[in-house]
Amino acid sequence: EAQVTQNPRYLITVTGKKLTVTCSQNMNHEYMSWYRQDPGLGLRQIYYSMNVEVTDKGDVPEGYKVSRKEKRNFPLILESPSPNQTSLYFCASSRGTSGRMQDEQFFGPGTRLTVL
Amino acid sequence: LAKTTQPISMDSYEGQEVNITCSHNNIATNDYITWYQQFPSQGPRFIIQGYKTKVTNEVASLFIPADRKSSTLSLPRVSLSDTAVYYCLVGDAAGWGGKLIFGQGTELSVKP
Secondary structure (H helix, E strand, O other): OOOEEEEOOEEEEOOOOOEEEEEEEOOOOOEEEEEEEEOOOEEEEEEEEEEOOEEEEOOOOOOOEEOOOOOOEOOEEEOOOOHHHOEEEEEEEEOOEEOOEEOOOEEOOOEEEEEO | OOOOEOOOEEEEEOOOOEEEEEEOOOOOOOOEEEEEEEOOOOOOEEEEEEOOEEEEOOOOEEEEOOOOOEEEEEEOOOOHHHOEEEEEEEEOOOOOOOOOOOEOOEEEEEEO
8 A cells, every 4th residue: 555654653752862763665656745734833954855965945944853864764853852852743755846837745744743 | 845825814604605825826737725624622633625617525515726826715504512613725736745834724613
């Protein structure tokens, strides 16, 4: 089944304890992205990657790191989490560019993170 | 990327047709319009995409006037399960660069 998976789905941690949220897709997609969603603020893009070894900042990259060493995986790293990073996180992937159309993005199930 | 403006929320009743309008005054010639649907605690799901006039699929219709400064997502005969947040995005893959702006979306509440 074509899908985007994220792990863990739920995580409660404490301030300053490094954590990684994994994201994997099995559709051979070029493009991957991370979003956070907070009440009243909608979905905001954190980082994105157009291809392996190519990453760039979205709208809210502060406090996050990413890496894209292989096409299928795009982990989100919080080196020193803080309470303001408590949020619902979504990973997404898409085929990339196809002509002049914006490709459909496929989203993972989400990771609910709480930083105490 | 063109900025979009949508109503924050809308209410409807089962069986009615719902129209959600998105304003995108600065849409560029190469931009496409895409709509996503998001249920609570789930990731957004692609609904429909168009460039001009009308597009229809099994879920919705998308109406785009000639000036393309707005678009309307039409959901026929909604049911309780259509209660969700709907996002309008405008962008062009060629000059896309990968950055996408979802905004706050429109929260649709369907009542019995």
